[in-house]
Amino acid sequence: MTLAASPDRERVVRPKRARHLSEAMRCETAFRLILSECLEEVATNHEALSSGDPAALHQTRIALTRLKAAIAFYGPMVADSEWTRLKSELKWLSAHLGATRDLDVAIENSKGLPEERMLQTARTDAFDALREALQSDRYWQWFDGMWDWVGSGPWTTRQDPRAAQRRAVPVSVFHARRLARWHGKLCQKSRGLQGMGKNKRHRVRLASKRLRYAIEFSEGGLPPDEYASWRIILKHLRKGQQLLGELNDDEVRRGLLESVDAPAQRAHERKAKHQRVHERKRKSRLLRHAAAVYRKISS
Template sequence: MTLAASPAKERAVRPKRPRQLSQAMRCETAFRLILSECLEEVAINHAAVLAGDPNALHHTRIALTRLKAAIAFYGPMVADGEWTRLKAELKWLSAFLGATRDLDVAIENSKGSPEERMFRTARTEAFEALKGTLQSERYQQWFDGMWDWVGSGPWTTTQDRRAAQRRAVPVSVFHARRLARWHQKLCQKSRGLQGMGRNKRHRVRITSKRLRYAIEFSEGGLPADEYASWRIVLKHLRKGQQLLGELNDDEVRRELFESADARELQKRKRKAKRRKEHERKRRSHLLRRAASVYRKVAG
């Protein structure tokens, strides 16, 4: 069953779902609830993204990051071949969203600087590519496919007994165990952060972001006293994500500047090459005419 026909229709036909989980809720129900919220957020912002709104684009990227975090959190109990296909399509879509978003951030951080104009030019080009993507049949098929997968994908009927048992586990049990595991994983990865290279630091940032979203998903799904301790972790994660995000923005901005500068250099080279070719042809043309005249002079 298709749960939504299109991003344009989604806003009109689907009411906002309740935000919080409950402790006794089955994991299968919680998973559907979380992913539905993420897809609704994408649909709500669709028109504004097409209109060029940077904030709508940012919210769309967050919704898709949360979606991926939720699927990773519930892991084997929901993963199947159809998700593998949809995930590849999501990677394709994310590349266009990310390229435009990176330039939005670079523009915001370059106000009044010489490179701002360069970033704005690059943003116009990136946005046109993104707009074409969001209006494509390929995107529409991916979006509808995601709703179909959430509602009735292969994971919902798999005969794997262990996966079925996991889907029936109460949220309070599964989330407590899974959060503890993800927290331990982040603690291990973040050791020696100051001496890390960029790639390892990026993995810490991704792991941190996923744990943050997982904790936010868990609100209502854990006993109040238990969730209170996770709130403290959440506070630190938000601050850490902000700091690592600023560091990443600086690195991306530098790369964008170098890339834009390289493109500008290539444009100048191509322009000089065309000008040189034009001058060569003009010189040849003038010399042919002059030679013709002087042959007449020679009689």
């Protein structure tokens, strides 16, 4: 593994390169291309993210979500002891990113309201912790370790026939089979969406993200007519993800307000019964629209 870098050392950012999947490409080649693209996006946004740019934070989180989706998509082919270790470190990093990003969204949805200042203070504290993480040796060990793993991790040298076969399967064959499986699972999970609790609904949202990114990864790797059908599902997934994301943002914001100043929030709620009625109506409307979208995805 590459040695940890000093936080003060200038990092060498690998140049971006176009990612082109083809139907006959081996799965191991496609996986490396997809993961390289995600890591390059993280590297590109690192400086702006460390300076506090909310857009860079958002793009970094997307890149890491795509990275995790790709690893889950290729599943057994890449699962090894090194990924188990790196996954644990990624969870640590994602917690810092998520805490700051949740506050950014909550602040955006609280413009002009009394709680905006409380959220801004909490955001400053969360970002200080994130910046410290981004400048740590632990972060650079994880980042360099990811590059090493993608290129030459244990998964690349397993010699048993099944492992070698998985690496050599053409993209068109593997992606078609895997997309169909993920689509079927999402259809099952999304049944009864309007009556779901927030935890089950959150799992539907995560499964939607993963399927969306998997479809996007598959461009060029499937025959054009086959991919055209997935593009229709992709359009519905984006809409469904948006609706479920708005519901999630509302719930996260309520939780953040309670955590940063619980007494003030309770007093505010007692004075704003009409606001709670508005929130219930909004939730019902978003769920109704989301349920309609997921019926289209399942049809």
